[in-house]
Amino acid sequence: MPDDVHRQGKPITAISEGDSLTVTESISERDLLIYLGLTNDNNPLYIQNEYAKSLGHKKTIVPPILLSGIITSSVSKLLPGPGSEIVNLSANFIMPVYHDEIITFSFEVIKVDLMKEVVMISVEATNSQDERVLDSVVMARPPRQE
Template sequence: MNIGKPRKIGKTIDEIEEGDSLSLTESIEDNQLLLYLGLTNDANPLYIQHDYAQKTSYERPIVPSIMLMGIITSAVSKHLPGAGSHVVNFSVNFIEPVYHYETLTFDFEVIKVDKMKDVVTISVEAINAEKDRVLDAVVMVQPPLLTQESEDIHE
Protein backbone atom coordinates (compact mmCIF):
# COMPACT_ATOMS: atom_id res chain seq x y z
CA MET A 1 0.00 0.00 0.00
CA ASN A 2 1.37 3.39 -0.97
CA ILE A 3 0.23 6.05 1.45
CA GLY A 4 -0.52 9.31 -0.28
CA LYS A 5 -0.71 7.72 -3.72
CA PRO A 6 -3.94 8.59 -5.53
CA ARG A 7 -6.20 5.60 -5.90
CA LYS A 8 -9.51 5.03 -7.61
CA ILE A 9 -12.53 5.85 -5.48
CA GLY A 10 -15.98 4.25 -5.53
CA LYS A 11 -19.17 5.40 -7.18
CA THR A 12 -20.46 8.86 -6.35
CA ILE A 13 -24.11 9.50 -5.53
CA ASP A 14 -24.73 10.48 -9.17
CA GLU A 15 -23.41 7.12 -10.39
CA ILE A 16 -25.58 4.96 -8.12
CA GLU A 17 -29.11 3.88 -8.97
CA GLU A 18 -31.84 2.07 -7.09
CA GLY A 19 -31.59 -1.59 -7.98
CA ASP A 20 -27.77 -1.65 -8.18
CA SER A 21 -26.72 -4.92 -6.59
CA LEU A 22 -23.83 -7.04 -5.48
CA SER A 23 -23.52 -10.65 -4.38
CA LEU A 24 -20.50 -12.06 -2.61
CA THR A 25 -19.63 -15.30 -0.89
CA GLU A 26 -17.47 -15.49 2.23
CA SER A 27 -16.23 -18.47 4.21
CA ILE A 28 -15.63 -18.00 7.91
CA GLU A 29 -12.20 -19.45 8.71
CA ASP A 30 -10.22 -19.88 11.93
CA ASN A 31 -7.64 -17.22 11.02
CA GLN A 32 -10.38 -14.56 10.72
CA LEU A 33 -11.91 -15.57 14.05
CA LEU A 34 -8.55 -15.53 15.82
CA LEU A 35 -7.66 -12.12 14.37
CA TYR A 36 -10.98 -10.67 15.51
CA LEU A 37 -10.71 -12.15 19.00
CA GLY A 38 -7.12 -10.96 19.33
CA LEU A 39 -7.88 -7.43 18.11
CA THR A 40 -10.88 -7.00 20.39
CA ASN A 41 -9.60 -9.02 23.36
CA ASP A 42 -12.99 -10.76 23.29
CA ALA A 43 -12.71 -14.00 25.26
CA ASN A 44 -16.37 -15.03 25.07
CA PRO A 45 -16.26 -18.84 25.38
CA LEU A 46 -19.25 -19.10 23.04
CA TYR A 47 -16.96 -18.04 20.20
CA ILE A 48 -14.02 -20.37 20.78
CA GLN A 49 -14.56 -23.08 23.39
CA HIS A 50 -16.16 -26.25 22.05
CA ASP A 51 -16.69 -27.68 25.56
CA TYR A 52 -18.58 -24.58 26.66
CA ALA A 53 -20.60 -24.22 23.45
CA GLN A 54 -21.73 -27.87 23.67
CA LYS A 55 -23.56 -27.00 26.90
CA THR A 56 -25.54 -24.21 25.18
CA SER A 57 -28.44 -24.34 22.77
CA TYR A 58 -25.95 -23.53 19.98
CA GLU A 59 -24.10 -26.84 20.59
CA ARG A 60 -20.89 -25.54 18.95
CA PRO A 61 -18.97 -22.25 18.74
CA ILE A 62 -20.60 -19.43 16.79
CA VAL A 63 -19.20 -16.51 14.82
CA PRO A 64 -19.28 -13.14 16.64
CA SER A 65 -22.05 -10.92 15.24
CA ILE A 66 -19.70 -7.99 14.79
CA MET A 67 -17.55 -10.07 12.41
CA LEU A 68 -20.56 -10.48 10.14
CA MET A 69 -21.16 -6.74 10.27
CA GLY A 70 -17.50 -6.27 9.33
CA ILE A 71 -17.96 -8.38 6.20
CA ILE A 72 -20.83 -6.09 5.20
CA THR A 73 -18.96 -2.83 5.85
CA SER A 74 -15.92 -4.21 4.03
CA ALA A 75 -18.05 -4.93 0.95
CA VAL A 76 -19.39 -1.37 1.10
CA SER A 77 -15.83 -0.02 1.21
CA LYS A 78 -14.55 -2.29 -1.54
CA HIS A 79 -17.49 -2.59 -3.93
CA LEU A 80 -20.77 -0.76 -3.39
CA PRO A 81 -20.38 2.22 -3.46
CA GLY A 82 -16.65 1.50 -2.98
CA ALA A 83 -13.54 3.23 -1.70
CA GLY A 84 -14.19 6.55 0.00
CA SER A 85 -17.63 5.50 1.31
CA HIS A 86 -18.68 6.09 4.89
CA VAL A 87 -21.33 4.05 6.77
CA VAL A 88 -23.58 6.47 8.67
CA ASN A 89 -26.23 4.06 9.95
CA PHE A 90 -26.36 0.29 10.35
CA SER A 91 -29.36 -1.80 11.40
CA VAL A 92 -29.07 -5.57 11.51
CA ASN A 93 -31.22 -8.50 12.53
CA PHE A 94 -29.36 -11.74 13.31
CA ILE A 95 -31.88 -14.44 12.43
CA GLU A 96 -29.84 -17.63 12.82
CA PRO A 97 -26.45 -18.29 14.39
CA VAL A 98 -23.48 -18.63 12.08
CA TYR A 99 -21.03 -21.38 12.90
CA HIS A 100 -17.31 -21.69 12.26
CA TYR A 101 -16.41 -22.76 8.69
CA GLU A 102 -19.79 -21.80 7.25
CA THR A 103 -19.96 -20.25 3.81
CA LEU A 104 -22.36 -17.33 3.49
CA THR A 105 -23.71 -15.50 0.48
CA PHE A 106 -24.39 -11.81 1.03
CA ASP A 107 -26.80 -10.09 -1.38
CA PHE A 108 -26.70 -6.28 -1.44
CA GLU A 109 -29.22 -4.03 -3.19
CA VAL A 110 -29.48 -0.25 -3.32
CA ILE A 111 -33.06 0.47 -2.28
CA LYS A 112 -32.91 4.27 -2.01
CA VAL A 113 -30.75 7.09 -3.35
CA ASP A 114 -31.17 10.37 -1.44
CA LYS A 115 -29.23 13.03 -3.34
CA MET A 116 -30.38 15.78 -0.94
CA LYS A 117 -28.65 14.03 1.99
CA ASP A 118 -25.87 12.38 -0.08
CA VAL A 119 -26.87 8.98 1.32
CA VAL A 120 -27.76 5.66 -0.28
CA THR A 121 -29.66 2.94 1.55
CA ILE A 122 -28.58 -0.63 0.91
CA SER A 123 -30.46 -3.75 1.98
CA VAL A 124 -28.41 -6.83 2.77
CA GLU A 125 -29.47 -10.43 3.16
CA ALA A 126 -27.12 -13.29 4.03
CA ILE A 127 -27.88 -16.96 3.55
CA ASN A 128 -25.85 -20.02 4.47
CA ALA A 129 -25.06 -23.05 2.28
CA GLU A 130 -28.38 -24.64 3.31
CA LYS A 131 -30.17 -21.54 1.96
CA ASP A 132 -31.25 -20.47 5.46
CA ARG A 133 -31.41 -16.71 5.94
CA VAL A 134 -29.00 -15.83 8.75
CA LEU A 135 -29.21 -12.04 8.75
CA ASP A 136 -30.96 -9.02 7.28
CA ALA A 137 -29.46 -5.56 7.40
CA VAL A 138 -30.09 -2.04 6.21
CA VAL A 139 -27.02 0.12 5.76
CA MET A 140 -27.07 3.85 5.08
CA VAL A 141 -23.91 4.92 3.29
CA GLN A 142 -22.48 8.24 2.26
CA PRO A 143 -20.79 7.58 -1.09
CA PRO A 144 -17.44 9.23 -1.82
CA LEU A 145 -17.76 13.00 -1.83
CA LEU A 146 -15.67 14.55 -4.55
CA THR A 147 -13.71 17.73 -4.08
CA GLN A 148 -11.99 19.42 -6.98
CA GLU A 149 -8.68 17.73 -6.04
CA SER A 150 -10.20 14.25 -5.92
CA GLU A 151 -11.83 14.62 -9.36
CA ASP A 152 -8.44 13.78 -10.85
CA ILE A 153 -8.36 10.29 -9.29
CA HIS A 154 -11.98 9.37 -10.05
CA GLU A 155 -12.57 7.79 -13.44
Protein backbone atom coordinates in the same frame (compact mmCIF):
# COMPACT_ATOMS: atom_id res chain seq x y z
CA MET B 1 3.13 11.95 -9.27
CA PRO B 2 -0.44 11.62 -10.59
CA ASP B 3 -3.26 13.26 -8.63
CA ASP B 4 -5.45 10.13 -8.64
CA VAL B 5 -3.33 7.49 -6.92
CA HIS B 6 -6.28 5.77 -5.24
CA ARG B 7 -9.30 4.14 -6.81
CA GLN B 8 -12.61 5.81 -5.99
CA GLY B 9 -16.00 4.24 -5.64
CA LYS B 10 -19.14 5.29 -7.45
CA PRO B 11 -20.41 8.80 -6.76
CA ILE B 12 -24.06 9.06 -5.74
CA THR B 13 -25.05 10.18 -9.26
CA ALA B 14 -23.82 6.83 -10.63
CA ILE B 15 -25.86 4.73 -8.18
CA SER B 16 -29.44 3.63 -8.82
CA GLU B 17 -32.10 1.87 -6.80
CA GLY B 18 -31.84 -1.81 -7.65
CA ASP B 19 -28.04 -1.85 -8.03
CA SER B 20 -26.91 -5.09 -6.43
CA LEU B 21 -23.92 -7.11 -5.37
CA THR B 22 -23.33 -10.63 -4.06
CA VAL B 23 -20.41 -11.50 -1.78
CA THR B 24 -19.57 -15.00 -0.53
CA GLU B 25 -17.41 -15.31 2.58
CA SER B 26 -16.42 -17.69 5.33
CA ILE B 27 -14.97 -16.81 8.74
CA SER B 28 -11.86 -18.89 9.35
CA GLU B 29 -10.21 -19.78 12.64
CA ARG B 30 -7.50 -17.24 11.78
CA ASP B 31 -10.08 -14.45 11.32
CA LEU B 32 -11.62 -15.32 14.66
CA LEU B 33 -8.28 -15.34 16.49
CA ILE B 34 -7.41 -11.92 15.06
CA TYR B 35 -10.79 -10.57 16.25
CA LEU B 36 -10.34 -12.07 19.72
CA GLY B 37 -6.84 -10.61 19.96
CA LEU B 38 -7.97 -7.15 18.89
CA THR B 39 -11.02 -6.97 21.14
CA ASN B 40 -10.04 -9.19 24.08
CA ASP B 41 -13.48 -10.79 23.71
CA ASN B 42 -13.06 -14.16 25.38
CA ASN B 43 -16.65 -15.40 25.11
CA PRO B 44 -16.34 -19.21 25.20
CA LEU B 45 -19.23 -19.41 22.73
CA TYR B 46 -16.74 -18.27 20.06
CA ILE B 47 -13.82 -20.57 20.93
CA GLN B 48 -14.91 -23.65 22.92
CA ASN B 49 -16.87 -26.32 21.03
CA GLU B 50 -18.08 -28.17 24.13
CA TYR B 51 -19.33 -24.94 25.69
CA ALA B 52 -21.19 -23.99 22.48
CA LYS B 53 -22.71 -27.47 22.27
CA SER B 54 -23.88 -27.23 25.90
CA LEU B 55 -25.91 -24.19 24.81
CA GLY B 56 -27.55 -26.07 21.93
CA HIS B 57 -25.26 -25.03 19.07
CA LYS B 58 -23.62 -27.45 16.63
CA LYS B 59 -20.22 -25.92 17.38
CA THR B 60 -18.63 -22.54 18.11
CA ILE B 61 -20.26 -19.54 16.47
CA VAL B 62 -18.96 -16.47 14.68
CA PRO B 63 -19.16 -13.19 16.63
CA PRO B 64 -21.84 -10.99 15.02
CA ILE B 65 -19.41 -8.09 14.69
CA LEU B 66 -17.36 -10.12 12.20
CA LEU B 67 -20.46 -10.49 10.01
CA SER B 68 -21.03 -6.74 10.30
CA GLY B 69 -17.41 -6.28 9.24
CA ILE B 70 -18.02 -8.22 6.03
CA ILE B 71 -20.94 -5.90 5.30
CA THR B 72 -19.02 -2.69 5.97
CA SER B 73 -15.93 -3.85 4.06
CA SER B 74 -18.10 -4.78 1.06
CA VAL B 75 -19.56 -1.27 1.07
CA SER B 76 -16.06 0.21 1.39
CA LYS B 77 -14.53 -1.95 -1.32
CA LEU B 78 -17.36 -2.56 -3.79
CA LEU B 79 -20.71 -0.76 -3.45
CA PRO B 80 -20.40 2.23 -3.52
CA GLY B 81 -16.68 1.48 -3.06
CA PRO B 82 -13.52 3.28 -1.92
CA GLY B 83 -14.15 6.66 -0.33
CA SER B 84 -17.58 5.60 1.02
CA GLU B 85 -18.48 6.30 4.62
CA ILE B 86 -20.89 4.19 6.68
CA VAL B 87 -23.22 6.56 8.53
CA ASN B 88 -25.66 4.01 9.96
CA LEU B 89 -25.97 0.24 10.18
CA SER B 90 -28.68 -1.89 11.73
CA ALA B 91 -28.64 -5.66 11.71
CA ASN B 92 -30.78 -8.55 12.85
CA PHE B 93 -28.81 -11.73 13.52
CA ILE B 94 -31.45 -14.37 12.83
CA MET B 95 -29.45 -17.58 13.14
CA PRO B 96 -25.94 -18.36 14.36
CA VAL B 97 -23.16 -18.62 11.82
CA TYR B 98 -20.59 -21.33 12.52
CA HIS B 99 -16.85 -21.23 11.93
CA ASP B 100 -15.88 -21.95 8.31
CA GLU B 101 -19.54 -21.87 7.19
CA ILE B 102 -19.99 -20.35 3.73
CA ILE B 103 -22.27 -17.30 3.86
CA THR B 104 -23.66 -15.42 0.86
CA PHE B 105 -24.40 -11.73 1.36
CA SER B 106 -26.84 -10.13 -1.11
CA PHE B 107 -26.71 -6.33 -1.27
CA GLU B 108 -29.31 -4.14 -2.98
CA VAL B 109 -29.56 -0.36 -3.13
CA ILE B 110 -33.09 0.41 -1.92
CA LYS B 111 -32.91 4.21 -1.80
CA VAL B 112 -30.76 6.99 -3.23
CA ASP B 113 -31.20 10.27 -1.35
CA LEU B 114 -29.48 12.99 -3.38
CA MET B 115 -30.49 15.67 -0.89
CA LYS B 116 -28.80 13.96 2.08
CA GLU B 117 -26.09 12.47 -0.16
CA VAL B 118 -26.64 8.93 1.16
CA VAL B 119 -27.72 5.56 -0.20
CA MET B 120 -29.60 2.90 1.73
CA ILE B 121 -28.53 -0.67 1.07
CA SER B 122 -30.47 -3.74 2.12
CA VAL B 123 -28.39 -6.80 2.97
CA GLU B 124 -29.57 -10.38 3.36
CA ALA B 125 -27.17 -13.16 4.27
CA THR B 126 -27.86 -16.87 3.81
CA ASN B 127 -25.94 -20.01 4.70
CA SER B 128 -25.21 -22.94 2.38
CA GLN B 129 -28.60 -24.47 3.26
CA ASP B 130 -30.19 -21.25 1.93
CA GLU B 131 -31.38 -20.29 5.43
CA ARG B 132 -31.46 -16.57 6.17
CA VAL B 133 -28.95 -15.81 8.93
CA LEU B 134 -28.89 -12.00 8.85
CA ASP B 135 -30.84 -8.98 7.65
CA SER B 136 -29.27 -5.55 7.63
CA VAL B 137 -29.78 -2.03 6.36
CA VAL B 138 -26.75 0.16 5.75
CA MET B 139 -26.77 3.89 5.11
CA ALA B 140 -23.62 5.01 3.33
CA ARG B 141 -22.32 8.26 1.97
CA PRO B 142 -20.66 7.56 -1.41
CA PRO B 143 -17.45 9.40 -2.28
CA ARG B 144 -18.11 12.97 -3.29
CA GLN B 145 -17.25 14.15 -6.78
CA GLU B 146 -14.92 17.09 -7.02
